[in-house]
Amino acid sequence: MLEVRGLHTHFLARGFDNQVRVARALNGVDFTVGEREIVGLVGETGAGKSLTAYSVMGLLKPPAKVVAGQALYNGRDLLALSDDERRKLRGGEIALVVQSPKSSLEPLTTVSQQLVRVHRAHRQVDEAAARVRAVEMLAAVGIPDPERRANAYAHQLSGGMAQRVLMAMALINEPKLLIADEPTTGLDVTVQAQVLDLLRDLVRARGMSALVITHDLGIVAQYCDRIAVMYAGQVVESGGVMDVFARPSHPYTRRLIASTPDSLARRGGRPLGGAANPPNLYALPDGCLYADRCDHAAAQCAVAPRADPVAGTHLVRCHFSRQFALEPMA
Numbered sequence: 099m100l101e102v103r104g105l106h107t108h109f110l111a112r113g114f115d116n117q118v119r120v121a122r123a124l125n126g127v128d129f130t131v132g133e134r135e136i137v138g139l140v141g142e143t144g145a146g147k148s149l150t151a152y153s154v155m156g157l158l159k160p161p162a163k164v165v166a167g168q169a170l171y172n173g174r175d176l177l178a179l180s181d182d183e184r185r186k187l188r189g190g191e192i193a194l195v196v197q198s199p200k201s202s203l204e205p206l207t208t209v210s211q212q213l214v215r216v217h218r219a220h221r222q223v224d225e226a227a228a229r230v231r232a233v234e235m236l237a238a239v240g241i242p243d244p245e246r247r248a249n250a251y252a253h254q255l256s257g258g259m260a261q262r263v264l265m266a267m268a269l270i271n272e273p274k275l276l277i278a279d280e281p282t283t284g285l286d287v288t289v290q291a292q293v294l295d296l297l298r299d300l301v302r303a304r305g306m307s308a309l310v311i312t313h314d315l316g317i318v319a320q321y322c323d324r325i326a327v328m329y330a331g332q333v334v335e336s337g338g339v340m341d342v343f344a345r346p347s348h349p350y351t352r353r354l355i356a357s358t359p360d361s362l363a364r365r366g367g368r369p370l371g372g373a374a375n376p377p378n379l380y381a382l383p384d385g386c387l388y389a390d391r392c393d394h395a396a397a398q399c400a401v402a403p404r405a406d407p408v409a410g411t412h413l414v415r416c417h418f419s420r421q422f423a424l425e426p427m428a
């Protein structure tokens with residue numbers, strides 16, 4: 099359904115000395131989202147998760163620029179579409195739920211006006227029919243008293259309600275692919291579970307596919323079929339959730355798993371070693387991008403590893419993945 103291949107996105111900036119500096123934010127992102135699959139895209143802040151979504155959706159603003167790669171949606175390269183073609187797909191067949199719901203709702207229009215506008219931009223329906231549909235969608239995303247809430251403004255909604263409205267907006271045109279960027283960050287745990295349960299049920303019921311961006315591995319374990327782990331603008335490990343959690347085979351994935359609250363508690367709060375600095379995107383090494391943070395770096399790591407299978411569709415970008423695959427987690 100969606101196949102992202104070798105996606106490179108850079109920020110180009112000219113310094114005071116008039117030299118162009120390049121921040122290599124995405125360095126060959128590869129992953130796929132299959133029919134009816136929910137894929138979790140994880141990684142620490144700054145790994146390039148949002149940038150990946152924005153690149154695929156054609157929503158980058160200068161100085162960010164896709165410099166190489168493809169994003170094939172049912173075989174069509176989204177990166178090669180005209181603005182017009184892309185606008186037609188976006189919000190129709192492919193929908194994005196962005197980070198921070200409150201700031202992405204318009205302050206001066208009501209919830210229903212915003213839903214109606216999105217619906218009518220993509221479907222030939224009159225105002226009244228669109229309004230009926232808007233209220234239906236608010237009910238479908240679990241908003242109590244949807245008739246009344248339809249007339250609310252963004253500032254009158256709680257964070258959880260605003261997130262549901264954004265989901266209603268993303269789903270109103272029955273997209274085939276939903277991309278949700280941190281859909282529950284900032285919500286309390288109970289509301290978070292409600293929103294994610296809803297997302298999963300809607301995705302399943304409507305036969306959609308979804309890419310869920312999060313930094314929470316617990317969410318991935320509970321809601322996703324497959325996982326893609328990002329580091330420094332690359333997917334360093336991907337595969338079925340069961341496979342990756344059972345046999346994490348990239349040192350970075352292993353560190354992420356080791357830093358979950360459960361795992362930390364098991365080791366008495368001791369984090370796994372290694373420097374904690376994020377990579378400098380202006381001066382990335384030629385070899386493995388993770389090498390300078392990796393406890394296992396060796397001479398081979400001066401050569402960039404490819405993402406190779408350790409088993410089936412479980413891919414790992416590390417020269418020593420086979421060894422890690424066999425090593426039990428601490």
Ligand SMILES: Nc1ncnc2c1ncn2[C@@H]1O[C@H](COP(=O)(O)OP(=O)(O)O)[C@@H](O)[C@H]1O
Nearest residue numbers: 109121123141142143144145146147148149150
């Ligand atoms: N204007 C910019 N110039 C250079 N680098 C930038 C700029 N904007 C964002 N970045 C970098 O792009 C990287 C990817 O960011 P992002 O996709 O938002 O990460 P994530 O969503 O995984 O937290 C970050 O490391 C960030 O520092």
Ligand SMILES: [Mg+2]
Nearest residue numbers: 147148149197
């Ligand atoms: Mg982000």
